[in-house]
Structures are given as structure tokens and as C-alpha cells.
Amino acid sequence: MTRESEPNAPAVAAVDVRRTYELGGEPVHALDGVSLTLPAGSFTAVMGPSGSGKSTLMNVLGCLDTPDAGTVELGGQRIAELSGRERARLRGREIGFVFQTFNLMPRLSAAENVTLPMLFAPTVEGRRERARTLLARVGLEDRVDHAPSELSGGQRQRVAIARALANDPTLILADEPTGNLDTATGDRIMSLFEELHAEGATILMVTHEPNTAAYADRIVHVLDGRIETIEDLGSGDPAGASSDDSVASAGGDA
Amino acid sequence: MNLPESLRISWRSIASHKLRSTLTTLGVIIGVASVITFMVLGGAFTASIVGDLESFDEPGMLVWTQTTPADGFGVIEVDAAIYTEHDVERLEALDGVSSVSPTASIPVTQTAHGGDRVTGTVGVTATTDGYFLPEEIVDGEAFTAGANEAMINAHAAQLFDGGVGVGDELTLSLPDGSSETVTVVGVVEEADGFGSSPMLYVPTDPFYTTTIETPRETTEHAYSSLVVVAEGPESVDGVQTAILEYFESDEADASQLKQGDHEIAVQTVDDAIEQVTEIVDQLTILIAGIAAIALVVGSIGIANIMIVSVTERTREIGIMKAVGATNRDILQLFLVESVILGFIGSVFGVLLGLGVGFLGVSLLEWPMVYPLDWIAIAIAVGVGVGVLSGLYPAWQAAKTDPIEALRHE
Structure with missing residues (x-):
């Protein structure tokens, strides 16, 4: 969006990140030494089968979870060194989440949902105006005061994207953003991500679908808590990439 | 998050569950209303007696003999x-x-x-x-x-x-x-x-x-x-x-x-007024204290519904945390909600109590009194009940793990 970013300066840098859970008394290595750098303005897709550690990676990069070992730097700050309160504030300012199930507040209108991140980041001025601008940006200028229940799936995801942009974040984290949408709607949502990418936003997207992943500059394949391969798609031409069978077959459990 | 925003969002969730919120506040309403009713009746009773006494404006006084009974409570008149x-x-x-x-x-x-x-x-x-x-x-x-x-x-x-x-x-x-x-x-x-x-x-x-x-x-x-x-x-x-x-x-x-343990007292009309007022006040406070038990029940009601509400809105808590809400923001939201419930309950309780008190006073033909200090106390207690009963649920909400919450169905 409006953020000025130097080409290839890292927006987020994770080094040797480990995260282990106890599950039924057994340790599960959700992340087992992951190092990943997201240059500013990059569009990265993460693919992998269920339980491969995609979600944990997203949670760690999104400041929802803290690594047991290794470092994550976001907006120049090491998240392990922050208090819970500071982490929450950093998350609100620097991260924009887009979820598979949209996760809008059911009782708030579209505009109020977009305003929500600004409420928790007290410095933002002119919230109402900004919410309108962002809703117009995602093509929902005529749905500002609608409740989520009055919107279609694609429209809800657009509201969610507008909400993710509210605090002009360093990184947009999208978790299966088209997973609950039909193909045509999903394509339109991906076009929107593509536009944001073109405007300079840094995006990390978890997906099962090779077609969706093909919108990215590169695809990170994770398996058993490790990065298996990083597939570079160059400038990310969705038309060319989706016709490439090798990418589709690398799509894990898609 | 600033207070007006919390108020707005909390009010939204109260308003979206009208029946539930009404039933929840009913406990507080009944508690506060009974306290205020008894305070009105007690005050009116005192005012009516004092009015009678004062209307005569008698410069008289009574000389009588009193003693403290063996059980040591109050004084009794001695007929000697x-x-x-x-x-x-x-x-x-x-x-x-x-x-x-x-x-x-x-x-x-x-x-x-x-x-x-x-x-x-x-x-x-x-x-x-x-x-x-x-x-x-x-x-x-x-x-x-x-x-x-x-x-x-x-x-x-x-x-x-x-x-x-x-x-x-x-x-x-x-x-x-x-x-x-x-x-x-x-x-x-x-x-x-x-x-x-x-x-x-x-x-x-x-x-x-x-x-x-x-x-x-x-x-x-x-x-x-x-x-x-x-x-x-x-x-x-x-x-x-x-x-x-x-x-x-x-x-x-x-x-x-007179006997050694007897005492000669001189009681003016003012003394009599003071004595009556004191006795009625004590009785009123005793009865109102019993009525206040309803307030305790009311606060349990608020706590109960807030706990349900926190569980119900786990996912919303997760969303708010994902977009930058701190634990304190969440705590504030839920606390404001229960305080609003307590406050509304006590305001309506005061109105109901004054209404019932007015009815009773009209029937008994006593003068209406407005127990302002008790109205203030009732509203303060209502807010206090909101804080107390909301504290645990709000704390539960605040410490919700956002990752778990976002997965919550």
C-alpha cells in the first residue's frame, strides 16, 4: 500500500525457529529449525500437508505464538524479548490477518470490523474515514454498514482484507484465504491480493491449492516442521504457473 | 482501547441479547428495589411520626424514671x-x-x-x-x-x-x-x-x-x-x-x-423525635439488610451469565487478540459489560423501589421521602456488584489463548 519499502530489505526474518508442543504426553516438533526471510514487498506461499507446521509458522510470524528457540524479527524488533502486552500491540500494528473462516465480529458492521484494529492501536486518527476508504479499496463502498451475516462469503473476505490493511501493516498473513470460497470468488480474492502485492504489500499465504499458491513470487514447502524446498516462481505469473504441472504435483495434500 | 469505545462495544453485546440481559439484571433490580422500598417506607414512617410530634410544637417535656434491664439493651420505663x-x-x-x-x-x-x-x-x-x-x-x-x-x-x-x-x-x-x-x-x-x-x-x-x-x-x-x-x-x-x-x-x-439503678430522665419532644428516628432507622436498616440478600443473588446471576458469555465469545476474543487487543483490553471490555449490567440493574431497581415505596406510602397516607443517600449507595453497590461478578469471567476472557480461541467453533 502506501508503505515505502526498500527492495529486498527483510520485513520479517526468522532464524532457526523451533516450537515444540506436548500432545498426549508426546512432544510434537511443530517447527524444527525453520529459517525464513520475507523481503519487504514479497509474496510468499506456504504449502504442506496437515500437521506439517504451516499454522505454527504463521502463528509465530504473526506474534500469536513465541518460539521455544531461535529468533523472529518483525519490524526491527525481536518478538521473544517483548512482553505479552508489547507483543499484542506489535501484532496489531505490524500484522494483518486474513483467515479461511473470515473471522469477522458478527455483531459489528463491515466498517466497524475494519475499525477494530485501529481501536487497539490508539494513535490512528480518523478511523471511520479510513475504514470507508479501505472498504472502497476492496470494492465494498456500498456495504459499509452491513452486518457480516448480510454479506456473501467473498464480500466477508473482502471486509477481512480491508481489516487486515487497517493499520498499514508490515506483513499480511493469509491462512487459506480462498479455502471457504468457490473458485470464481476465490480467484477474485486472489486478484485483490495480487493488486496489494503490486502496490508493495508484503504477503505470506498458507494454502493447500496450487492454483492459489501460483499467485506468489515463491512457494515454501514445509514438511514435518522443516522447510523442504523453496520454489521460486520469479515475478509470479498466475496464468503461466497454474499451467505448470510440476507445481501442481508438488502441492502436497491439496 | 479507550473507555468510550469499550462502552460502545460492550453495550452492543448487551443489546444483542435483550432477553438474557434483562433476566440477568432482574436479580439486581429486585435487590435494589427492595432495599429502596424499605428505605422509603422507613423514612416515610419516621417523617409521619416526626410530623405529628412537630405539628404540636409543644414546649413540654416528660420527667420519668428509667432503668437499664438486665439484658443490657435499651432502657425501660419504671412505674415508681x-x-x-x-x-x-x-x-x-x-x-x-x-x-x-x-x-x-x-x-x-x-x-x-x-x-x-x-x-x-x-x-x-x-x-x-x-x-x-x-x-x-x-x-x-x-x-x-x-x-x-x-x-x-x-x-x-x-x-x-x-x-x-x-x-x-x-x-x-x-x-x-x-x-x-x-x-x-x-x-x-x-x-x-x-x-x-x-x-x-x-x-x-x-x-x-x-x-x-x-x-x-x-x-x-x-x-x-x-x-x-x-x-x-x-x-x-x-x-x-x-x-x-x-x-x-x-x-x-x-x-x-429512687432505687440505686434507676435514673431520672427529662425527655423533650425533640428527644422523643430523636429516639423514634433512631429506632425506626435501626429497624429499616435491619430489614433492608435482609433485602440486600437479593443483591447477592443478583450478582451471582451476573457472574453466571458473564461466564457463559465468555465461553460463547471465545472466538471473538481470539479475533480481537489477533488484531492487536491486549489482555487488558479484553479484561476492560468484559468488565465494562458487567458494570453496565450492574449499573442498569441498580438504576431500574431504584426507580422500581421508589415506585413501590410511593404506592405503599400513598396507601398509608405517609409523606413521600426520597432516600437520596440510599439511592447513591444502591447505585454504587450495583456498580460494585458488576465489578465483583465480572472480575473472574473477564480475567478468564483476558487469559484466553488466541490460537486456541481462533480454532474454537
Whole structure:
């Protein structure tokens, strides 16, 4: 969006990140030494089968979870060194989440949902105006005061994207953003991500679908808590990439 | 997150569950309403009695003997004939005293009007005509000393078939077996506001014959209490002090005749008002305290619904945390919600309590009072109940793990 970013300066840098859970008394290595750098303005897709550690990676990069070992730097700050309160504030300012199930507040209108991140980041001025601008940006200028229940799936995801942009974040984290949408709607949502990418936003997207992943500059394949391969798609031409069978077959459990 | 935003969002979630929120606040409403109702009734009762007492604006006071009972609570009146004629004369001579009326109870066993007999119920008091103020005599006139005349209060008059009025005759049976016939010459309404027991008043002469040996070795009449009327309201305090000083001196017969654990008290109308107010206040607080139990139930209701609400909105908590809400933001949101419930409950409780109190007061024909201090306390308690009952659920909400919460269905 409006953020000025130097080409290839890292927006987020994770080094040797480990995260282990106890599950039924057994340790599960959700992340087992992951190092990943997201240059500013990059569009990265993460693919992998269920339980491969995609979600944990997203949670760690999104400041929802803290690594047991290794470092994550976001907006120049090491998240392990922050208090819970500071982490929450950093998350609100620097991260924009887009979820598979949209996760809008059911009782708030579209505009109020977009305003929500600004409420928790007290410095933002002119919230109402900004919410309108962002809703117009995602093509929902005529749905500002609608409740989520009055919107279609694609429209809800657009509201969610507008909400993710509210605090002009360093990184947009999208978790299966088209997973609950039909193909045509999903394509339109991906076009929107593509536009944001073109405007300079840094995006990390978890997906099962090779077609969706093909919108990215590169695809990170994770398996058993490790990065298996990083597939570079160059400038990310969705038309060319989706016709490439090798990418589709690398799509894990898609 | 600033407070207006919290208020707005919390209000939204209260408003979206109207029935639930209403039922939740009902506990607080009922609790606060009962407290306020009792406070209105208590205050109105006090005001009505005080009003009665003040309306007479009597510069009078009562000299009586009191003792502290063995169980040590309060004081009781002692019916001991210790105030001699000498004491009466000395009090009459004090500066500012207009009149002194001795009183003593006559042990009448039966009162009869025609063939209609009433046993025991009617208290018969011997006194002098100065005992009643002119405005207390609602019909007829005061008795004359030395005559077989009586004055009766409305309550006693109704005890007899067809009622007793001025000109009727009553027969009083005395313990020694003799009987006296008196003519009712006046109907009175006592100024003490407690004219609820049937009373008959007769002149000390000729009905009161009890005499005692005084410390000065004379034989005189002695009475169990005295009504002293000052010349005006401004001399009441001075007269009260002078009377107390007199009874503290050795010159007073009563101070030597009274038993060691008895005490001579001088009670003005103001003292009586104070005493009534104190008793009613204590009773009111006791009853309101019982009513406050409903408030406890109300706060449990709020806590219960808030816990349900936190569980229900786990996912929303996750969303808010994902977009930057701190634990404190979440705590604030839920706490504000329960405080709003408590506040609304107490406001409606106050309104309901005033309404019910007003109805009761209107029926009883007491003056309406607005217990402002209790209204303030009730609203403060309502907010406090909101804080207390919301604290645990809000804390639960605040410490929700956002990752778990976002997965929550």
C-alpha cells in the first residue's frame, strides 16, 4: 500500500525457529529449525500437508505464538524479548490477518470490523474515514454498514482484507484465504491480493491449492516442521504457473 | 482501547441479547428495589411520626424514671411513685416553667359503660388539667379537679358498643372492690403520635390517693411521672437543664426515693423525635439488610451469565487478540459489560423501589421521602456488584489463548 519499502530489505526474518508442543504426553516438533526471510514487498506461499507446521509458522510470524528457540524479527524488533502486552500491540500494528473462516465480529458492521484494529492501536486518527476508504479499496463502498451475516462469503473476505490493511501493516498473513470460497470468488480474492502485492504489500499465504499458491513470487514447502524446498516462481505469473504441472504435483495434500 | 469505545462495544453485546440481559439484571433490580422500598417506607414512617410530634410544637417535656434491664439493651420505663408534691412545687417555681402536671396510673380492673364491660384493656391515668394542650382536646373540655369527670381517647371510646362520647358515664372498678362513676367531659388525641392504646384520663383529685413517707418525714402524694410545660419553645432547653440540676441535688425527694439503678430522665419532644428516628432507622436498616440478600443473588446471576458469555465469545476474543487487543483490553471490555449490567440493574431497581415505596406510602397516607443517600449507595453497590461478578469471567476472557480461541467453533 502506501508503505515505502526498500527492495529486498527483510520485513520479517526468522532464524532457526523451533516450537515444540506436548500432545498426549508426546512432544510434537511443530517447527524444527525453520529459517525464513520475507523481503519487504514479497509474496510468499506456504504449502504442506496437515500437521506439517504451516499454522505454527504463521502463528509465530504473526506474534500469536513465541518460539521455544531461535529468533523472529518483525519490524526491527525481536518478538521473544517483548512482553505479552508489547507483543499484542506489535501484532496489531505490524500484522494483518486474513483467515479461511473470515473471522469477522458478527455483531459489528463491515466498517466497524475494519475499525477494530485501529481501536487497539490508539494513535490512528480518523478511523471511520479510513475504514470507508479501505472498504472502497476492496470494492465494498456500498456495504459499509452491513452486518457480516448480510454479506456473501467473498464480500466477508473482502471486509477481512480491508481489516487486515487497517493499520498499514508490515506483513499480511493469509491462512487459506480462498479455502471457504468457490473458485470464481476465490480467484477474485486472489486478484485483490495480487493488486496489494503490486502496490508493495508484503504477503505470506498458507494454502493447500496450487492454483492459489501460483499467485506468489515463491512457494515454501514445509514438511514435518522443516522447510523442504523453496520454489521460486520469479515475478509470479498466475496464468503461466497454474499451467505448470510440476507445481501442481508438488502441492502436497491439496 | 479507550473507555468510550469499550462502552460502545460492550453495550452492543448487551443489546444483542435483550432477553438474557434483562433476566440477568432482574436479580439486581429486585435487590435494589427492595432495599429502596424499605428505605422509603422507613423514612416515610419516621417523617409521619416526626410530623405529628412537630405539628404540636409543644414546649413540654416528660420527667420519668428509667432503668437499664438486665439484658443490657435499651432502657425501660419504671412505674415508681417517687415524685412528691414537694418536687412538683419546686419545679413549678423554676424559671421558665409554665405548668407541672403530675401523672400516675390508677389500677382499674374493669371499665363499664351501661352493661358493656371492658376488663384490663383501658389504661387509666390520673393527672391534672395542665396535662393536655388545648389543641389536643378534640371534643368537649378538660376535666375539673375534684370532680368525678374523665377524658377519653378515641381508641378507648370505640371499645364500647355504640362508642362513648361527651356526656356518657363510665363505671371504674378499683382493686379494693369499690367502684367510681365518672362523666366523660372531653375526647383527646394525644400528641405523641402513639395514641393507639385505649386511655382514660381522670383528675388526681379525687382519684389518686397513694401517699408515701418523704425523706423530710412528711406524708405526701407521690407520682410516677411529671409533664412539665415551659413558657415557650425558647425556654425548653433551659428548663430541661434546670430540672436535671434539681434532681441531681439533695433537695429533690425523688433523687432519694429512687432505687440505686434507676435514673431520672427529662425527655423533650425533640428527644422523643430523636429516639423514634433512631429506632425506626435501626429497624429499616435491619430489614433492608435482609433485602440486600437479593443483591447477592443478583450478582451471582451476573457472574453466571458473564461466564457463559465468555465461553460463547471465545472466538471473538481470539479475533480481537489477533488484531492487536491486549489482555487488558479484553479484561476492560468484559468488565465494562458487567458494570453496565450492574449499573442498569441498580438504576431500574431504584426507580422500581421508589415506585413501590410511593404506592405503599400513598396507601398509608405517609409523606413521600426520597432516600437520596440510599439511592447513591444502591447505585454504587450495583456498580460494585458488576465489578465483583465480572472480575473472574473477564480475567478468564483476558487469559484466553488466541490460537486456541481462533480454532474454537
